[in-house]
Amino acid sequence: MRPLKLAFQGLHSFRDPVEIDFVRLTESGFFGIFGPTGAGKSTILDAITFALFGRVDRTSALADSLTTGTDALWARFAFRLGDDVYEVYRRVERRGGGLVSADFYLSRNGDRFPLEGVVRLNRAVEELLGLSFEQFITAVFLPQGKFARFLKLRPAERRTLLAEIFRLERFGEPLYQSVRGKVQELTASEESLSRELAALEEVSREALEAARAELRALEERIHSLREEIGRLEERRRAADEFLKLFAEKENLASRFARLLGRPWSEDTRSEIEERLRLCERARELLGAQEERERVARELEEAREELAAATEELGELRRKKTVFEGEARKKLDALGSRERALREVKGRFAGLDAERVGELEERVRKLAAELEGMPRGEPPPFPAEILPEVEGILREATALVPRLEEFSKQVAELEREIAAAREGLSQLGRELEEREREHRELERAVSKREEEFERLRRELAAAELARDLSEGMPCPVCGSTHHPAPAAFPEEVDLRALETELGELRKKLREAREFISAKRSERTLAERTLAERERKLAELREQRASSEEGLSGLRARLPEGIRFIPWEELGERIRVWRAYLERERVAREREELRTELGRLERIWREIVEGLGEIYRPLTQEALKEWEAKVEGELRRIEEERGRVERNLEGFRERERALERRVSEVSGRVGELERNLEAAERKVELLSREIGIPPEGAAALALTTSQRELLEEALELSREIAAKSEAMASLGIADAGDAEEIRETYA
Template sequence: MRLHSLEVTAFGPYRDHQVVDFDQLGADGLFLLHGDTGAGKTTLLDAIAFALYGAVPGARNDAKRLRCDTADAEVNTRAVLELTIQGQRLRLERSPEYQRPKKRGEGYTTQQAKASLTWIGTTPDGQSPEGLTRIDEVGRTVQRLLGMSVEQFFQVVMLPQGEFAKFLRADTGEREKLLERLFGTERFGEVERWFVERRRERWREVEAQSQQVRELNARISQVSGVPQSSEVGDENWLEDIQKQALRELENTRAEHTRLRRERDQAEARLTERRELAEKVRRVRQANAALAEIDAKRAEHEAWRAERAAATSAIPVITARRAAERAEQERDRAQAEVATWASRCEVDPEAPLDELRSRAGAERERAGALAQLIPEAQQQESDRRKLAELIAKITADERRETELAAQRDGLPDRITAARTRVEEAKHAELRLDTVRTRGSEVAALLTTAREIPAAQRELETAKGNAQQAVDAHQQARDQLQDLRARRLAGMAAELATNLGDGEPCPVCGSAEHPAPKQPVDDQVRAEDEELAQTAEQRAQAARERATTAAQQAEQQLANLRERLGEHTEPELADELEQLRAEQNRLSETAADLARRESELAKLESATDELGEQISALRTGIAAARSENTALTTAIEEREARLRDGRGDFDSIADRRAHLLDIADRLERLIAARTARDDAQQRLAETRAGLAEAATAAGFAGVDEAIAAERDEQRLAELEESLAEVDRRAAGARDALASADLFGVDPDTEVRLEQASEAATTAREAAERAAALAHRAEQRHTELSDLGERLRAAWAQLGPAMAEHAELEALADVVNGRGQNARKMSLRAYVLAARLEEVAIAATRRLQRMSDGRYSFVHSDAAGARGTRGGLGLDVLDDYSGKVRPAKTLSGGESFLASLSLALGLADVVAAETGGALLDTLFIDEGFGTLDADALDLVMDTLDELRAGGRVVGLVSHVEEMRQRIAVRLRVRKSRHGSSLELSTS
């Protein structure tokens, strides 16, 4: 990396645009940024870092204050850096985020951060010729080209003020964090965490397997009743339990077989007794059923007679119901005849031929009116059409009048629209002038409002200045008074120091006949010095107050000069009027497009209105002609329809009336015919009813009706008689069966004794079966648990061995266990890097310290067992002892810090491709060095630039400036010109 130029604008203390040409500055490989404290030397380094990474070194990055506080609001803060990286020249430009005054109104708005990267010359492959404008893309590209992060850059290329000395004095933890950021050893930390996590996972697996073994042990102990074994893999304990379970199973099975035979014998005896008891019960039950049926024989015969009579009466009942239905039909037909005769207003018994003739005549008249119905419908349609024509003619005539009035008023509307368009165009032209004037008046008003505060500040400053003058005058009077009084008492002051035999400091005499006695208000030298110091402080305060008063007066004069003859009320009124006018002009100008569109519509409306009026007039003439023809046709048709309607409202109403009369007459004829048929059927059914009663064997119809029974009663009789027959047949069949032959109903069966014996034998067999089943279950469960326990033992042993090995490795990797130095893997790698840094830094430190000091890397463990590996001490060759770096003096600490920073930069550069890092900046206090040490430092820097690197120094030490000037003059005599940059 080689820098070419740097441009800063409104950045830090630089209010205006500044340019630094590094090609000219670095021509000799060494240059100095020189200036007073606070002049902005370090700001140039901040600008380089900001242009590259968007960040600045150290705590200044946390402040987020990169913009110049005195820069004009219109000037944007930016830093532009042109440099070459890996043979590719590019230009970086960045602007930070900051608050700027709003362009309109009061307050502040946020100016967003920006970044851009522009390729100069050829564009790299895969990159856009237009460059990059996104902040994240610019940052990633710069870090990829440089090959280092921002932390590495500040440690390798730019050694910031007060930062690189921290590494020398840092403790192990802080040094570890810095080395991790520089060398990117996070992957080794991942390895440490991997081992810890893997150990944790394996421990969880081992613990799960151990828990499984414990659970299986507990389960086997619970099932077998034997106490648990504390040993893992105790095969003898498990085999004893399984053999005991097998013996128990064989014993319970043998006992169960014996008791099962006894149960079968007892149940066989019980079955025989139950069969005999059942036969005796069946014989007794059959005899009892037959006796009961014989006792109720008379009742059963009465049921049979009632059922037979009801069955014979069924045909008679059916015939009676048919006669009742025929009578009902006759009555309904007679009522229908009366109803329709009343509706037709005729005699119900009028001849049918007369009724038929009258109905036919009515239908003929209705048919004659059918041909007039279409004409009636057409008449209604024509009347509606006539009304629509009249309404259309009226609307078109009214529309014609309106359009004519619009056409007559168009010229005035067009003139007014053109006036509004011109007004909007004029407002658009006037708007810029009003805005400009408004900005000027607003600025003047702000100035006018600042004057009262400036006046108060001036009055305060003047009062402070007058007080400071009075205080200084008082202090000076006090000093003069003390000096006069001290001179007056000087003899007494000298006399206090005289001694017998000692010479007088004034005359030299050893005799002092009449020394002056001290006065009560004797003034001492200390009093005079205190008064002089107070007078000097008062004078400094007077000068500061006077300067502040002058600045306040100048500020007020500048404000009044900018304000001129204007006053705040006038400016406020004018600004309000300008804003009102600006709002009005803005609204008018924004309405220009709408007004132009309205004018265009009005100009094209004349022809459109003429065409519409012509079309309306043509339509009105055609409608009037059609109206006349339609009116004549309606009047002619109305005469024919009037004769057909008669007294009705319409032809359809009269025709419907005639058809209704014919329909009612026809319904009366149908009702008369149905009534006659119903009377004939009624006579036939009554005759059939009498014949059915005689055929069923009844004396008459009434007797047959009395024998009628409902279906429920018949079903009850049928079911009761069938039940009697079933019971009698069942009892006879039971007594006649072979299995009951010879069974005496009085036989005594002793069933209770056989049942008790069978129950006792069954319970004993069931208990034996349960014991055998439990023994079998216990044997099966113990066999299964034993296999599972043996498998768990087989898995647990290797798992515990693997965990122990992994735990030992994890402890070693993390600096515990067998790791004697208590160094983790990450610390070990960092210690190796630190050892390289110590070797590289020692070469420079020995040269700078004239061979006295060397760095010593220590990998010993820290105090109280803390991790080691990152210790860094100093070997003092004068004493031959190793000293902590914190015991070095200020100048020695600077030499050690600079050597360590340069060594660290070399090692990091080697890691990241340091051959490309051609530029190095050192911002540190060289003022702590004496002349010889400064020479040694300059020799080291000469070695750096002799290797092709450009070294930029930042210092306010004048001797540093002179020594660099001498060295550059020497190189100038050998190699050409050189340049020194001084900022203020």
């Protein structure tokens, strides 16, 4: 057997359908099923055994194998056996607290076997495989849990486990004891034959041959007698079987006679079968007659219902025609009234109550505003250029402070520059005086230094000359003749002279430092003065630019007001603006009065057109009339809706009646066809049976009568079967059987 495809659902943890294609899995050779514990590997094998044998080895009851929460289990398994492809299918369901077989089949190459029950299916599968369920799970599937145990056992334990798995226990100790007994029996037989052989060693060959011939003749005689005994035993057993069948037949015949009150015979059996056949056909004819009568009654009722529905539909259509005419007139009148009112409402659109009130309030406010406004005077130029003049004034007003600020800064810088120039001049004079004093100090220091050097040399020479005598070489000139030796100057204080020279030198340094500081100060003052002069030039340029801008702004003014100073021009603009604002308010008031007059004319036309008494246009009157018109329009809309709903009600009832007439008409046609078919069936059955329909009741049996005949027919069949079995035994009657039995007892 080679598996091809497996599909199942509802087994163990597989709640959803599962399908496995073994053909695809075996394309490359062998395959394995891998997964963690509890993944469902063994369930695949359980599905195969369930499909083949309707059993699962791992559970004691099949109901325990169903997935929790499910009520059905099915499996379909296709496999190849030889050149044929087989498919087996089973389905079981929970019913009444247990499992019942809901469906099953077994097919070969697409053709299903004719099976009458699950037992026949199990038997057919076992015949195909040549294995029972126990043999299949032993020879094909190694039970789960025993293989891991098998790998860890010692050799002796492994042999024991294999014997348990393959059920070899019966070949263990019992086989050993049986073989041992047989060996002992053969050994004893061998010893007996040896003793007999030893006793026959002295017999001659001719005697031995004669004994053997006699032995063969005896054996043949014994064989012949045994065959005769067998035939006689078979004859006796046939006689016993015949007598048993005869007794059973007599018992059945007695029961038959009690049921029908007459003895059994072949003709009686045929008569019963014919009577039952006629009864069944008569019952069919009666059923057909009842069906015809039922269809006839339903047809009559449907025709009456169709007539009533048709009459009701006609009456409704007459009423609908009358109502449609009245409704059309009513709707036309409502439409005319609605159009008139909507025209009035359209005219009311320009007479908004709030707007009228706002216009009246605005006119009053403008009048009060005019009373309190100054009159002003008209501008000497077109009013539309007043905003431009105001813009020019705003630009000029922005430039004038800048120009004044520039002028103020220029004047201040000019004063600062003048002061700086004066300070620089004073600093120059002071520096010049200090430089003059510095030159005098330099001359005094130079003179004192020369005098100090001279006196120092004179003192040094006098000091040398004081120790010099005639003939000694002069340390200065080297001469040994000293006609006029140097003498010490009189009243010379060289130390005081050196102190005075130091004081002069100190004053000279102080003068130099002062001059340097003053020169730096002058340089800084000159730079500051240059920066201020540069800034002054920039300010003068900015002031000139501002003056030029003001001149340009004044040139843009209308010619009649160019002479007016900027500060006075602002006041004049306010006077002109007050005059223009008063004119604008006056114009607005007149425009509002004109609009109110127009609305008043519209109001008069509306009121007079409706035939009402005229009242002046006010916000209250306008609101009152708007409410009246809206109420009338709502009433018209409601009345139109009511008419249309009534009309739609007629139409809906008409459609419902039309559907009802159509349905009943279709049912009448169907019933007429059914009645015709029922009549044909009654006629056909009447011809087949050969009796008129009214005679069917006489041939139809009651339930008890039919059950009695059926039981008698079953007894008749059993009696016939017993007779056939007795005839097959080759014994004429019970007397022959008794004679044979007594003869071979």
